[in-house]
Amino acid sequence: MHIFSTLFAGLLFGIGLILSGMANPAKVQNFLDLFGTWDPSLAFVMGGAIMVTMPGFWLVRKRSTPLFHDVFHLPARTDFDARLVVGAATFGIGWGLGGFCPGPALTSLPLAASGTLFFVPAMLVGMVIAKYTAAPSPKIL
Amino acid sequence: METEFTPLTSLLGGGLIGLSAVVLLAAHGRIAGISGIVSRILPPSIDKAGLPQEIIFLIGLLLAAPLWFALTGAAPVQLVSNNGLLLVIAGLLVGFGSVIGNGCTSGHGVCGISRGSARSIAATMTFMATAFVTVFVLRHVVGG
Numbered sequence A: 001m002h003i004f005s006t007l008f009a010g011l012l013f014g015i016g017l018i019l020s021g022m023a024n025p026a027k028v029q030n031f032l033d034l035f036g037t038w039d040p041s042l043a044f045v046m047g048g049a050i051m052v053t054m055p056g057f058w059l060v061r062k063r064s065t066p067l068f069h070d071v072f073h074l075p076a077r078t079d080f081d082a083r084l085v086v087g088a089a090t091f092g093i094g095w096g097l098g099g100f101c102p103g104p105a106l107t108s109l110p111l112a113a114s115g116t117l118f119f120v121p122a123m124l125v126g127m128v129i130a131k132y133t134a135a136p137s138p139k140i141l
Numbered sequence B: 001m002e003t004e005f006t007p008l009t010s011l012l013g014g015g016l017i018g019l020s021a022v023v024l025l026a027a028h029g030r031i032a033g034i035s036g037i038v039s040r041i042l043p044p045s046i047d048k049a050g051l052p053q054e055i056i057f058l059i060g061l062l063l064a065a066p067l068w069f070a071l072t073g074a075a076p077v078q079l080v081s082n083n084g085l086l087l088v089i090a091g092l093l094v095g096f097g098s099v100i101g102n103g104c105t106s107g108h109g110v111c112g113i114s115r116g117s118a119r120s121i122a123a124t125m126t127f128m129a130t131a132f133v134t135v136f137v138l139r140h141v142v143g144g
Helices: A002-020 A025-032 A041-060 A082-098 A102-111 A114-132 B007-028 B034-040 B051-072 B084-100 B105-114 B118-142
Strands: none
Touching: A002 A041, A002 A102, A002 B007, A002 B051, A025 A041, A025 A082, A025 B118, A041 B007, A041 B105, A082 A114, A082 B084, A082 B118, A102 A114, A102 B034, A102 B051, A102 B084, A102 B105, A114 B034, A114 B084, B007 B105, B034 B051, B034 B084, B034 B105, B105 B118
16 A cells, blocks of 8 residues: 555656646746746646645644654755755756756656657766765855 | 646646645655655665655656556657757756755745745745746847
8 A cells, every 4th residue: 555655646746747737848948938938837837736735734744653654754954055055056057958857857758758868867967976975065044 | 939828737737746745745754856756766875765665656757658648648748859968968957956955846846835944945946046047048048
């Protein structure tokens, strides 16, 4: 049952990305193109997701433990450091350039568009490089 | 190229993404952050305890497009640039940035904001800003 729930969550996530249009880089880049062929759809994707997660998370957190696990693994940090800002800024540049973020890129892999086949291995390499540089940075706030 | 404005399917698809995140938190106490899930199973520090669940989640993600094809009889619509060099650079930046910044569109943008995490709100505003600027430069300064 716990394996099924994880598989189901992965499938649901991917189907959601496809249905919403997030798995189409042209749609993502059009969302980001305010002064060109702007397509506001992605705001609805984020809105739709948060409308479910906000009350959903609140309900789940009323339990003391998850169904199939001993503890909740939630990020505990509340500080702002340079890595957060630099990392997010870098991520945004890559997201704008390709129209892909990690979920949609992986979901698109079976469709085997040549661009996806370039993007995904490069993304994995970028992640490994970042993990090797993972040292704490000074807080800025 | 223009894409059709799809408020309804986008809202619905977003809802499914949200539901997936709720299922993962309820069942396993995990945040559905794709960059986190992927990077945890990569070297140098592989999360051995979470490995099976992370791989199963990713298998589900990879099966979504084939399932979509089986259900609708058509491949998901997408238009991906075939500029290999551009996509390699984009991939490197996305991979590197999401690990350094502890999250991506899903982990910060959906789950983090829903938890009211100040770090996630700051990260989301930052990557949205640089992405808007990047597309502006790409399409209206360099390209056109």
